[in-house]
Structure formats: structure tokens, C-alpha cells
Amino acid sequence: MKNLFKKKNELSQKTETVSLQIEGMTCSGCSLHIEKDINKKDGILISSVNHETGKGEFTFDTAKLNKEELINAVNSIGKYTVVKGNEKEDCCDSISDSTTDKASNKGKNQFDLIVIGGGSAAFSAAIKAESLGLTTLMVNGGLDFGGTCVNVGCVPSKNLIRAAETAYHTTHSNFAGIKPKGADIDFAQIIKDKKALVAALQQQKYMDVVSDFENLTMLKGWAEFVNNNTIIVDGKDTYTATNVVIATGATTNIPNIEGLNEVGYLTNVSLFDLEEKPKSLTIMGAGYIGLEMAMAYNRLGVKVRIIEFTDRPLRSQTEDITDVLVEQMKSEGIEILPNFRAFKFEKEGNDTIIHCNCPDGSTTQIVEKGHIVVATGTTPNTSKLGLKKIDLKLSERGHIVVNEKMETNISNIYAAGDVTNTPPFVYTAATEGSTAVNNAFSLSKQSVDYASLPWVVFTDPQIAGAGMDEIEAESRGIPFEVSKLDLTHVPRALAAQDTRGFIKLIRNTETDKLIGARVIAPEGGELIQQLSMAIKFGITVKDLAESFYPYLTLGEGIKLAAITFGKDVSKLSCCAS
Template identity: 75%
Template sequence: MKSLNELEAPVSHFDLIIIGGGSAAFSAAITAESLGISCLMVNAGLDFGGTCVNVGCVPSKILIRAAETAYHAKHSRFEGIKPKGVEIDFGQVIRNKKKLVADLQQKKYMDVVSDFENLTMLQGWAEFTDKNTILVNGKNKYKALKFLIATGATTHIPGIEGLNEIDYLTNATLFDLEEKPESITIMGAGYIGLEIATAYNRLGVKVRIIEFTDRVLRTQTADVSEELEKNMREEGIQILPNYRAVKLETSDSGIIIHCKRPDGSLTKLIEPGKVVIATGIKPHTHTLGIDKIKLQLTVNGHIQVTGKMETNLANIYAAGDVTNTPPFVYTAAYEGKIAVENAFSAADNKSDYSSLPWVVFTDPQVAGAGLDEVQAAEQNLPFEVSKLSLSDVPRSIVAHDTRGFIKLIRNIETDKLIGARIVAPEGGELIQQLSMAIKYGITVKQLAESFYPYLTLGEGIKLAAITFGKDVGKLSCCAT
């Protein structure tokens, strides 16, 4: 691996130029190296490694696990167990998080490509001057046969009056704050806002969520949202659905948030701590000069790609959060590999997300794969739903934790599993099995007839499959 300094005379011609430095970019660079392709990676903004390792998946999950440890030190579901409490050194938690993030950024990204012979890495902002050329930092031009745009996405900042005049935070800045805020108001109840709320509430921060739609996790069916919202409220998180912030201003008592309530009336909320913006993400395309090359975007501003990661320009591919594909670190890596293989080999690979598994790391966790019942209806599929409460799962019963459910969706005509949704403690650990079942056409009958270790949460999958035809409440523990 070589590094370019913009003050040096650069090598200006490459087989492939990757714009971006996250998961899609590194996956593409690894693939390019295996094919012997000369490659330039140009990255700006976040450090190499991108959102996931620096300000997204990794730091958020560290804090969620730390917060879980604190929570269980103060709460017990067993009458005979009385926790003594916990002392939280918030600053130390954040410092440990920073060190682990830095270690993983080095080991899982920079060290991986350190011995690459065909890769050159450059810090700088890239802008297309034509479809074969980029200008970096307004200084040097670089040309390539093919390009991969993998610039990711950033927090969508809503156009609320006064927002730019307060010291608001996003996940990119909140996770580095070593002084624990007294309280936070989170704008947005999507997965980012909910994971932040879970972690910081359990670390001793008073948390309030403002959501302009009618419920949390609005992309999911109402039963998923309701189950999650109920448990978050029980932990003391204040949730205000159908509240829309219209103005923010500072005062001696804190930040005043002027909100429109569900009935249309206005109210004032005082936030003595911090305001956190978690109102979704927007693709990072505004610095690329895409207007000069007439790159096609979706109505939401993402780069329009085919399943092969092709754009409307033959020599330009795109991958990751900047595109109109599922915004996950593992899909981005998958797409980066597909893009380079399609661009430089005889491969004809296409992305397939029909069985894609995903997890929201709240508590209980929310996980899914395939279709839910609304999506199945939209596709006019003949389907049936089985929904099993965790109160019918032996593992959950003995753990005294029956929060949530397992929901399976099957095609009535084929009996094949076509979708699953789980709300459960550690429910994310179940979803890969269901994703594989969807991918390989496993029937519900086969799920029901398989062996599952007794007193595992996975046994809930068997019981949910049996529920399509029987009342599991009338079966003995090990009956089928």
C-alpha cells in the first residue's frame, strides 16, 4: 500500500479509483488487489473505515453493551436476587470506547491493506471533472478506466428554524462526549435514535424522544413498534409520537424546543442537556460534482444502481449507503466486491436481498428477514402469519423475561417461509437461521420437525412454526 501526499507529484492513472473509505471501499480494494488491478482510494471526512467502525455500528454497540451491564447491576427479574447497584464512570466508558474503536479501525481496515502492492490511498475530497477524471482538493487530477463511488451517507439535518444556532449533536459527535449530559432529547425514532436512547438511558442519562410520525420504528408493522415502545417506556424513556419540532432557541434554562402536538397546538419543551439529531441519513453526493457527468439519482438523492452496482454511466459503479440499496455495513461490503468483479472480470453478479437479515440493537432487540405481512400483501402473495408470544417459550419463561414475540410468514401454497420478525432479548441471534430458511426454500413443516435444544431461545422458532397448525399452549414441553 502506498500513500500519496498532495504536495508530491502524484501517479495520475489507475485502473480503478474508489471514492470513499468505508466498508464498500475496502471490500472493493481487497477484490481489486486479488485481480491485480491498480487502485487509488480517495477518502475524506471520516477516517478510513467509514461510518461503521468510527461513528456507527461499533461505538454504538460498545455503549449498548456497557449500558446493559449497568442495567443488570441494578435490576433483577428474580425475587431472590437483589442487585446492589452500580457506579458508572461515564468518562472512562467513553475513553475505553475510543480506544477500542481506534484499535479496530487499525486492525480491521488499515492493517488489512498494509501489504497491498497495487493500492494507493489518499486523503482528500474528490470531484468529477468528467466521467474519466477526478480533481482532489482542487489541486491534482487523477484518471481511471473505472470508478466506484462509495461515499456513504451522513445524518440528515432537518430544516428546523434555529437548529443551526444551537450546539446539537449527531451520532458522529455524541459518542465522543466524555462528560455525561444531564439529559438528551433525541429527534427521530428510527433505529439510530432508538439504539442511542437504549444506551444512554441505561447509562444514567434522562432520555426523551420526539418522533414526528405516529410511532417508533415506523418502517415496521404496528405490533413491532408497540411492543418495543412499551418496553422502552417501562424503562423510563419518554416518547412523544406525532410531535414535530418547528423552532429551537437557547435560554438560561436550556434549549427551548417549540413543538406542534398531535392536535395541532403548540407547546414548549425545555432540554437542559443536549439535543441529538437522528432523523435519518442522506447520501453523500453533494461534493462529487455529479451534475458535471449527469449521474442519475433517485428522488431521494441516492445514486441509482442496478443489481450489478452499475450506474447510468458505463464506467462508473456505486456501492453502499450512497446508493438505493439497504444501508448496512455488510451489504456495502457485498456490493463493493460485486462492483469490482463485474467491472474487471467476466463475472455477472447481481445483488439479492430477498432474505436479507437485519437487527436493531435495542432491548428487546428487533430483527427481521424477508417479507412482513404488509409487504407480502403488496406483492399479492398467498400468505399466512404465525405469531408466538415469548410467554410460550420455555427459555423465556425460566429466564423470567417474556418480552416480545416471534412472527413467521409463510406462503400458503408452498409452505415455504417468506419472512420473519422477532422482538426478543437477544432476538438478533435467531434471525440468521430464518434468513437461511428463506434463502434456501425451507418449509414451515421442515422448521417444525427439526431438532432444537430444549430451553434455548431458538426453540421458539420450532414453536412458532408449529403454531401455524396447533395451539402450542396445549402441548407438553417437548411435544411436536
């Protein structure tokens, strides 16, 4: 306050201070928004806005600004309107037509918050907004409410993966004394059950959650920006809000390859709804989506081939991880073609001919009698938003650029989820959506920290990670050491006669703190949360090695991997420390 008074005393004689009653503020975020935007106006020297009293005090240079222009400037911010007593400020006859139109248009089409999208980030934003008492409009086009995860992503894929695992274990046994005899697979029933699960969870976890919200309006349609505060839906009705959260997600990136559109292809959106079991599948791409689909459908009796233009599947991970996975996939009959690049598709009767460049520089033709599945990464859903009108900053790959507070380069526009340049997971999207709304309407800012972020690829064995791997540690100049424990040293894996994979820990040699972990193991994803928490809270490897772990659990492998930094674990007895 001392600095504020000092600044006032230093002002020239050509200044004026006015107090304005402002209608439309609902929280401290509103007052902050007005202050932030009005301070950009040339001539504004000091602004102080209080949402509780509804008053704003403004000091301005009268040589650059007059009272009417000040009022116009406030009226142009979001849904706020300057009033005189109980009447709106007319500001003589000099108010622009646009301001007058805006004031007369207030009502049902004005909100505190507009959320564009209908997935996890959008619903999380809406839930947070409801808790703050904000009027919210959610506009969703494309996939049904619930977005990718529940409709065409996590839920259906993991359901099919589990069904496929059940089928696999009826034909494969780790025990010589058990002779599996197989199973009758009713593919159509599996898909029917999957659809029922999706519908139930979409209703229970999304629609039912917001069904009693008093301040939420949900609208189906395509939203396009008119300006920073206004959208138009399906080219018809316009809506305005103080702040906007973009949470439109991402869809499969379709490569520009000759003939691909003509021969037809599937993505996760359409593949999961096929009720007739495909004859075979050629999957384009060996990222986590392609790999999960490949293992699931192969185990359900579909012949699967993977074409990958890099040297190996899941190229983002180190070779020791992908080596284990490739060995397993090949043992199950999945054909993997690394360093193959498709350059042309064409139909020959009912068959699809895939023309490919081979690793040795030659070309070949691959015949696919079933379906082509495109799993070549994702692209953010921004093309229909009209972002050029508002000059929103995008990354080279088209993602909306946000900082750790989910702020974009435009003060009242935030973004969350797969449409942004952040890790593309449903649980990060949920955190980001809530964070965006908090930061848009609160003076207490929150940041999202991904340093210990856990993730899982649901192949078999599962691949999981948290923190950095050894390559990242080296690139960042961090002194590190790696401990890698094969599952052949874990009693649980030996008892189950399934020793596929390993546990790898990365520690900072100066602090002994765990900075990263990678696991590839049957149900290995169940281990990663503990390791993520260890990274987040600065747990040392010594702490991990000296903690209690139930004997004959896979989690005991973490203890053994920690011990391996200093001892040869093969020379330890059971339960040793």
C-alpha cells in the same frame, strides 16, 4: 462465431477492418470496457478486443469514420493507448490536443480503478481489486478510513449499548430472590474504553488489512469528477482510471428547522465522544439510530426524551412490534412524544427551548437543559462529487441509483454502500463493493439479492427481521399466513423469567415456504440468521417444525412458531412436535 462471419459477409464495400495494438489493458474487464464504449461510436460495425494479446480488431464504415478517428476514439477511453509496434500511434497530425495531452500524462496518476470513499464498501472494493491485480486509488474525505461503522456507527454504538446493559442489570432483576444493588458508573472511562476499541479495530480491520497491498494507493482528500474517467482531488491533482466505484456513504440528515443550527446539536458522530455525562438528551427522531442511542444513554443514567413526528417509533415495522418496544422504553423512564413536530429552536440562558406542534393541533414549548441530538435519518454524501458534470442518475432522495449489479447509468461508474439506493447496512456495503469491482472488470457478472436480507435493531428487546412482513406480502398479492408465538410459550424465556416479545413467521400458503420473519426478543438478533437462510434456500415451515432444536434455547421458539401454523402450542408438552 457463425453470426459474426455472416455479419462480416453482409457488410458493404465501404468498410475497412484494422487491427490495433492497445496498451493499458490488464484484464477481460478492460477489453469489455473498450468494446462497450467503442460500439457507441457512429460508424463502428464490429469490435473484438483481447486483453491477453493486447490487440483489438475493428470493422468500421469508411463513409462515417476513418482510421485516425478510430484510433482517437480508442485513445479517449479510460487509460488505454493505441501503439504501433513499441511506439505510440501518432495518427499523423490530426490527433486532437486533448488526446495528445492525455497520452503524455500517463504515469503515476493513472489507475485501473478509482474508489471514492473509505468505509466498508470502499475497502471491500479495494480488497477485491488487489486480488485481481488492479492498480487502485482510494480517495477518502470526511471520516477517517474505516468510515461510519467502525468510527462513529456500529462499533461505538454497540459497545455503549453493551455497557449500558451491564449497568441496567445491576439495578433490575427478573428473579424475586435476587436484589440488585446498582453500580458506580464511570462515564468518562466508558467513553475512553470506547475510543480505544474504535482505534484498535480501525487499525486491525481496515488499515492493517491493506498495509501490504502492492497495487493500492490511499489518499486523503475530497474527490470531484472532471469527467467519467477523471477526478480532481482538493482542486489540485487529477487522476484517471478505467472504472470508478463511488462509496462515499451517508451522514445524518439535518432538518431545516428555524434556530437549530444556532442552538447547536449533536449527531452520532459527536454524541459518542462526549466524555462528560450529559444532563439530559432530547433525541429528534425515533428510527433505529435514535432508539439505540436512547436506550443506551438512558441506562447510563441520562434522562432521555424522544420527539417523533410520526405516530410511533420505528414506523417501518408493524404496530405489534413497536408496542412491545414502547412499553419497555416507557417502563425505563424514556419519554416518547409521537406526532410532535419541532418547528423552532431557541436558547434561553443555558437551556434550549423547543417549540413543537402537538398531535391535537396546539403548540407547546419543551425545555432541554442538556443536548439536542439529531437522528432524523441519513442523507447520501454526493454534494461534493460534482455529479452534474457526468449526469449521474440520482433517486428522489439523492441516492445514486444502481441496479443489482451495482451499475449506474454510466458504463464505467459503479456505486456501493449507503450512498446508493440499497439497504443501508455495513454487511451489504461490503458485498456491494466487491460485486462492483468484479462486474467492472469481469465478463462474469454477479448480482446482489436482498430477498432474504437479515437485519437487527439493537434495542432491548432486540428487533430483527428477514424477508417480507405480512403488509408487504399482501401488497404483492402473495397468498400468506402468519404464525405469531409469544415468548410466554418458549421454555427458555420462561426459565429466564423474561418473556418480552414474540416470534412471527410468514409462510406462502401455496408452497409452505417461509417468506418472512420478525422477532422481538432479548437477544432476538441471534435467531434471524437461521430464518434468513430458510428464506434464501426455500425451506418449508414443515421442515422448520420437524427439525431438531436444543431444548431450552431461544431457537426452539422457531420450531414452536412453525408448529403453531397447525396446532395450539399451549397444549403441547415440552419438546413436543
